[in-house]
Amino acid sequence: MSKKYNVAIVGATGAVGQMMLKILMERKFPINNLHLLASKKSKGKTITINNSDYQVSSLNEFNFQGVDIAMFSAGSDISEKYAKVATKNNAVVIDNTSFFRYEDNIPLVVPEVNSEKISLYKETGIIANPNCSTIQMLVALKPIHDICKIKRINVCTYQAVSGSGNEAIDELKNQVYAYTRNESLVNNVYPKQIAFNVIPQIDKFMDNGYTKEEMKMVWETKKILDSSIEVNPTTVRVPVFFGHSEAVHIELENKITAKQVKDILGKNNSGVVLVDDHKDGGYPCAANECEDSNEVFVGRVREDISIKNGINMWIVSNNIRKGAAYNSVQIAELLIKDYL
Numbered sequence: 001m002s003k004k005y006n007v008a009i010v011g012a013t014g015a016v017g018q019m020m021l022k023i024l025m026e027r028k029f030p031i032n033n034l035h036l037l038a039s040k041k042s043k044g045k046t047i048t049i050n051n052s053d054y055q056v057s058s059l060n061e062f063n064f065q066g067v068d069i070a071m072f073s074a075g076s077d078i079s080e081k082y083a084k085v086a087t088k089n090n091a092v093v094i095d096n097t098s099f100f101r102y103e104d105n106i107p108l109v110v111p112e113v114n115s116e117k118i119s120l121y122k123e124t125g126i127i128a129n130p131n132c133s134t135i136q137m138l139v140a141l142k143p144i145h146d147i148c149k150i151k152r153i154n155v156c157t158y159q160a161v162s163g164s165g166n167e168a169i170d171e172l173k174n175q176v177y178a179y180t181r182n183e184s185l186v187n188n189v190y191p192k193q194i195a196f197n198v199i200p201q202i203d204k205f206m207d208n209g210y211t212k213e214e215m216k217m218v219w220e221t222k223k224i225l226d227s228s229i230e231v232n233p234t235t236v237r238v239p240v241f242f243g244h245s246e247a248v249h250i251e252l253e254n255k256i257t258a259k260q261v262k263d264i265l266g267k268n269n270s271g272v273v274l275v276d277d278h279k280d281g282g283y284p285c286a287a288n289e290c291e292d293s294n295e296v297f298v299g300r301v302r303e304d305i306s307i308k309n310g311i312n313m314w315i316v317s318n319n320i321r322k323g324a325a326y327n328s329v330q331i332a333e334l335l336i337k338d339y340l
Helices: 015-026 076-088 111-123 132-147 166-180 212-224 258-267 321-338
Strands: 005-010 031-038 046-049 052-058 069-072 092-095 126-128 150-159 230-237 244-252 272-274 296-303 310-317
Touching (some): 005 076, 015 321, 069 076, 069 321, 092 321, 111 126, 111 132, 111 321, 132 150, 132 244, 132 321
Parallel strands (some): 005 031, 069 092, 150 230
Antiparallel strands (some): 046 052, 244 310, 296 310
16 A cells, blocks of 8 residues: 655645645545644635535644645745744645745755755755746746756746735726726725736835845746846736736847747647647637646747847746646655655
8 A cells, every 4th residue: 555644734725725735636645634724713614625625723723743744835924933843843844935945955946947956855844835937937948948058038927816815816806896887996915906907016126126026036046947047027917817927038048949949848748838829829828728727838939039049938827736736746746756
């Protein structure tokens, strides 16, 4: 009989936590005992996934004894307070928040890009999950970088409201409803209305004028893919429920054609799906390809007409799935395969 593992999901009532549970079930992860953890106010709630009911327990009453893998997605403050409680009880933490991402001794992992770094978890017991916008970009760019080194990335993101959690999803729904009824639009999550609008700010502004979300893409690309790559990001929130889209422009060390890039991505078997036809609709979109998919979709591949060694492309993926929950489950699968 194959070994089974005790798994805890911290932040189980949130959008990502519920998706973690769903994907664990989809992937038939070998679970012995499953603990769904959230705040006191959520204690006793029931989460229904695939017609099965799961009861939520209070995080602050839980000691993590006997837990093999603890998957955190409840905010940086919760990870700061409870992740080391889990590791002290010999659980391996897979953290989906930004709290541990930039610590040198904690691996920051996208399995299709740097799975070998998982082994470094042994020092702290923690593995960090990168930002959603970074994950999908690097899954698409890694096969290209392996063939022809990338010098610079210029990226504009168009990010779904689900990246801000369930409250943001509700805010967009409520604003659309209010707009159709000619009522006042109320915004609490975002600084301006999100319905029928685009907001060129995600997270707080840094001293250099970039937002923290933008700088995450800089820091994480350097840590995960290559420290020599320069990254120039602009991140934008758009009125889409699920699925981040990115316009990515890369400058390479040597000339590479669009056909070569498409051949690389078309043959690549690491989570990339090429959707690139020069016709109406011949490209991936958040509301179509991404809804229930764990893959990263790439289209609009073309040579940059403004620089010698440039390639442009369009990258789309489900931010709650591959951008968060699925990436965490992939890490867990590699953990039990090679280390636990």
